[in-house]
Amino acid sequence: MSITRELWLAILVVVLVAIAGSVSIHAFTTKQYVEEQLYSKNVDNASMLALTLSGLDKDPVSLDLFIMSQFDIGHYASIVLQKADGEIVSAHRNKEQINADTPAWFAKHFAPDVKLGIAQVSEGWGQYGTVYVETDTSFAVASMWRATQRLIIGLSLLGLITGIIGGWALRFIIRPLNGVVAQAESFQKMRFVQLPEPRTLELKRVVRAMNFLAANSKKIMEEENTRLDILRYRTQFDDESGLANRDYFISILKGQLAFRDSEGINCLFFMRFTEGNGFLRSPANIRKKRIRDFIAEINDSLTLHHHLFSDSRVARMQKNEFAILLTEAHNTAEISNALHGACLSAFCYEGDPKVFQSVTKLRSDDSFSDALMRADAMLDEAETTNRTEPFIEAILNTDNSLVEEKRWEHDLKHAIENQDVETFNYPVLDVNRHLVHYQCWAGVNVDGELRKNGYYAHWARYLGLLPQLELTTITHLMDTIKSSEAISKYAFLCSEQLLVDSALLSQLYARLDADKKVATQLCFEVRESTANRFPNEFKAFCNALKARECQVGLKRVGESFSQLLNVQELGLDYVKIDSAFMTDIEFNPANHAFIRGFCSLAHTFGISVYADGVKRPDHKALFIELGIDGVVSHIEVIEHLLDD
Numbered sequence: 001m002s003i004t005r006e007l008w009l010a011i012l013v014v015v016l017v018a019i020a021g022s023v024s025i026h027a028f029t030t031k032q033y034v035e036e037q038l039y040s041k042n043v044d045n046a047s048m049l050a051l052t053l054s055g056l057d058k059d060p061v062s063l064d065l066f067i068m069s070q071f072d073i074g075h076y077a078s079i080v081l082q083k084a085d086g087e088i089v090s091a092h093r094n095k096e097q098i099n100a101d102t103p104a105w106f107a108k109h110f111a112p113d114v115k116l117g118i119a120q121v122s123e124g125w126g127q128y129g130t131v132y133v134e135t136d137t138s139f140a141v142a143s144m145w146r147a148t149q150r151l152i153i154g155l156s157l158l159g160l161i162t163g164i165i166g167g168w169a170l171r172f173i174i175r176p177l178n179g180v181v182a183q184a185e186s187f188q189k190m191r192f193v194q195l196p197e198p199r200t201l202e203l204k205r206v207v208r209a210m211n212f213l214a215a216n217s218k219k220i221m222e223e224e225n226t227r228l229d230i231l232r233y234r235t236q237f238d239d240e241s242g243l244a245n246r247d248y249f250i251s252i253l254k255g256q257l258a259f260r261d262s263e264g265i266n267c268l269f270f271m272r273f274t275e276g277n278g279f280l281r282s283p284a285n286i287r288k289k290r291i292r293d294f295i296a297e298i299n300d301s302l303t304l305h306h307h308l309f310s311d312s313r314v315a316r317m318q319k320n321e322f323a324i325l326l327t328e329a330h331n332t333a334e335i336s337n338a339l340h341g342a343c344l345s346a347f348c349y350e351g352d353p354k355v356f357q358s359v360t361k362l363r364s365d366d367s368f369s370d371a372l373m374r375a376d377a378m379l380d381e382a383e384t385t386n387r388t389e390p391f392i393e394a395i396l397n398t399d400n401s402l403v404e405e406k407r408w409e410h411d412l413k414h415a416i417e418n419q420d421v422e423t424f425n426y427p428v429l430d431v432n433r434h435l436v437h438y439q440c441w442a443g444v445n446v447d448g449e450l451r452k453n454g455y456y457a458h459w460a461r462y463l464g465l466l467p468q469l470e471l472t473t474i475t476h477l478m479d480t481i482k483s484s485e486a487i488s489k490y491a492f493l494c495s496e497q498l499l500v501d502s503a504l505l506s507q508l509y510a511r512l513d514a515d516k517k518v519a520t521q522l523c524f525e526v527r528e529s530t531a532n533r534f535p536n537e538f539k540a541f542c543n544a545l546k547a548r549e550c551q552v553g554l555k556r557v558g559e560s561f562s563q564l565l566n567v568q569e570l571g572l573d574y575v576k577i578d579s580a581f582m583t584d585i586e587f588n589p590a591n592h593a594f595i596r597g598f599c600s601l602a603h604t605f606g607i608s609v610y611a612d613g614v615k616r617p618d619h620k621a622l623f624i625e626l627g628i629d630g631v632v633s634h635i636e637v638i639e640h641l642l643d644d
Contacts, residue, residue: 011166015159022155023148027110030147034140035112042117045074046133050119053081053131058123064090075136081121083129094136102145111141180210221604228597232558235590238316240284241291248580249315249323251588253368255579255613256325264454266362267332267396269324270317270375271343272383273353290346297342298324305335307461310495311529311556320353323375330458332359333397336390356382357390408459411446412469420445421473423480424452425490428610430630431623436574436610437489437523437551439632442473467498471508478511478518491523493555496530499537505544512548523551523573528558539570546571556612558598572607576632579613585622592626599627 049070053063063081071079071092078093117133179195194211197204236248244252256266275281282290295314302312302324310328317323329335336359343355358378362371374393382391415421422445425438442453460466474492481490498504512519524545531538531554542552551573558578577598581591599609611623614631623631 011159011163015155015162018159019152019155022151026151027106027144027148030144031110031112034137034144035114038112038114038135038137038140039117041135042114042133043119044117045076045135046117046119046131049079049133050121050131054122054128058128060089068092075139077134077136078132079134080132081129082132084127089129102142106145106148107141110144112137180206221601224597224601224604228594228601231597232594235594240288241295241316241322243295243322244313244315246315246317249313249317249325250368250372251583252313252315252578252580253325253371254583256327257362257366257368257371258579258583258613264328265330265332265396265458267326267329267335268360268362268371268375269326269336269339270358270360270379271322271324271339271355272357272379273320273343273347273355274383275320275353294343294346297346298322298339301338301342305338306496308335308458310457310461311527321379328454328457328461330462332361333392336392340390356387358382359390359392359396361393361396405459405463408456409463409465412444412456412460412463412465415444415446416465416468416472419472419476421469421476422450423473423477423490423492426632428491428630428632431620431628435488436608436630437491440473440477440490440492442469442492444469461495461497464497466495467501467504470494470498471504474508474522475511478515478522481518481521482515486521489521489523489551491525491551491553493525493527496527496534499526499530499534499541505541509544509548512545512550516548520549523553525553525555525576527555528575528578529556542570542572558594572605574608574610574629575602576610576612577628582611582613585619595626595628599629603627 049067053066056063056066067079067081067090070076076092076094078091080091080093081089083089114135114137117135119131119133121128121131194214195207197207197211236244238245253268298314302314306312308330309326311326313325315323315325324339326332326335336357340355340357343357347353347355356379358375358381360371360375360378378391378393381387422443424441424443426441428436428439430436443450444456445451446456457466460469470492477490477492480486498508512522524541526538526541545552552571553574553576554572555576556578557575558581577595581595585591585595602609608629609627610630610632611628612632
């Protein structure tokens with residue numbers, strides 16, 4: 001029960017007790033007063049009547065007629081004249097009538113008990129008899145009841161006014177307490193808000209203690225996040241350039257080769273610059289600044305052409321060698337030329353190093369060593385032949401014709417207009433092999449054949465049709481769930497193009513509002529890199545989905561999770577660790593420490609952690625020890641887990 005209700009209950013009890021006490025005191029006091037007044041009246045009336053009767057002839061009939069006349073014109077309950085020998089000369093009585101408006105219980109308990117007025121009637125010098133007079137009390141009882149009613153109404157109104165004033169005052173007084181309650185509830189969501197201190201001394205102490213707890217908890221969380229970030233940076237990044245180091249990039253490449261969509265165009269870019277005029281032997285601070293400027297030019301170029309690929313990873317392989325991994329790339333030649341221009345912009349002074357570049361496509365049968373060797377061999381050839389232009393693998397060095405572009409535009413628009421889409425659903429299991437949700441990958445019918453996302457995504461992104469395709473696929477998925485009456489949850493990965501398209505998002509929200517039950521079965525995922533690039537849009541996206549009881553998750557997490565602003569306010573339900581961290585997990589103690597710390601931090605926020613890119617089904621004990629809650633894996637592994 002709320003304190004306001006308790007206050008109202010207390011006021012009600014107090015008012016009822018006050019009314020009962022006041023009515024009782026008032027009634028008994030009034031009763032006593034009325035009894036005294038009526039007794040005095042009885043005595044006076046008896047004395048006056050006796051005096052009159054003493055002067056009259058003592059004829060019984062005359063006396064009776066006189067007494068009758070007096071009885072009729074007065075408010076008497078009874079008048080009795082009794083002779084000295086006990087003979088009743090005249091007796092007139094009224095049966096006491098209770099006023100209709102007066103409750104019987106009130107009359108029973110509070111009617112005045114008045115003594116008779118007694119006076120002696122004389123005859124000459126002797127006593128003739130005694131007259132007994134009793135006044136009618138019904139009028140007095142009715143008057144007492146009306147007074148009591150006014151008292152009850154007055155006290156009730158007073159209690160009501162007191163309650164209203166007290167309730168308003170209480171809300172004002174306990175407003176800081178409501179804030180403390182909200183603050184305590186926010187702790188569950190890992191939101192460590194601060195409250196202004198109230199003027200009330202007792203509440204001030206409570207608020208001060210809660211603010212201290214919030215500040216201390218936030219400090220601990222930030223320190224843990226910083227420690228985790230430092231650990232990740234030391235083991236996975238190159239200090240001079242700030243890029244991923246060679247070992248981390250190889251893990252990324254292994255994960256890409258093992259778990260990529262084989263139909264997608266995924267490319268490996270290698271860049272190498274020469275010594276120049278002692279560039280690599282220049283002072284550390286100068287060399288670091290030039291390298292950072294070089295990386296900035298590369299990142300700016302990638303940002304400018306982000307519509308031509310879904311994701312990018314940049315790493316420093318050696319002192320003078322850098323690598324870039326692009327997924328679902330479109331028009332590789334344009335990207336390569338842009339990167340080459342960025343290199344020339346970074347090293348444009350006389351005596352600066354020359355930069356060579358090679359570009360190769362990841363093949364379906366590639367191992368990470370094969371891909372690196374092929375890219376490195378092409379880079380060696382470019383340097384040997386002093387090739388000034390990027391050395392692009394023949395399979396990639398082809399221009400997309402206008403005819404091909406129009407064909408793709410027609411096919412993709414046809415798929416959108418006719419909902420000619422499907423989803424490939426793969427189960428995500430927790431460590432106890434229970435189904436968490438299905439991971440959904442989009443598919444489109446092209447030339448009568450259902451093709452996975454990687455086959456068409458680069459064209460859809462290039463043509464600006466990817467967000468419409470995603471909305472169409474989500475709508476199809478919702479219709480499928482509804483028609484099949486499925487009860488499982490389904491997770492769908494959203495691109496950055498959909499995240500920033502307010503018009504399509506409005507359509508998505510309207511579709512979710514139209515079928516709230518199915519909406520609760522959907523999980524929406526965004527890549528970690530996308531969330532960091534568009535933090536405000538991602539926060540609004542999370543808030544909108546959580547309001548519709550959808551789940552929200554992050555995909556490919558680990559590289560920049562700590563950079564997410566106020567991650568505790570996003571309402572994330574789960575994250576999926578990038579497959580790069582799971583590559584050769586049993587032989588990588590550095591990753592063990594990072595994943596253990598990451599899981600601990602995520603669980604503190606109430607976020608589940610699933611491992612992406614699990615190739616082996618025998619890591620359950622290791623996952624439990626690290627704190628991982630489940631796995632996303634190849635269908636073959638999932639089937640093994642389910643059959644085991």
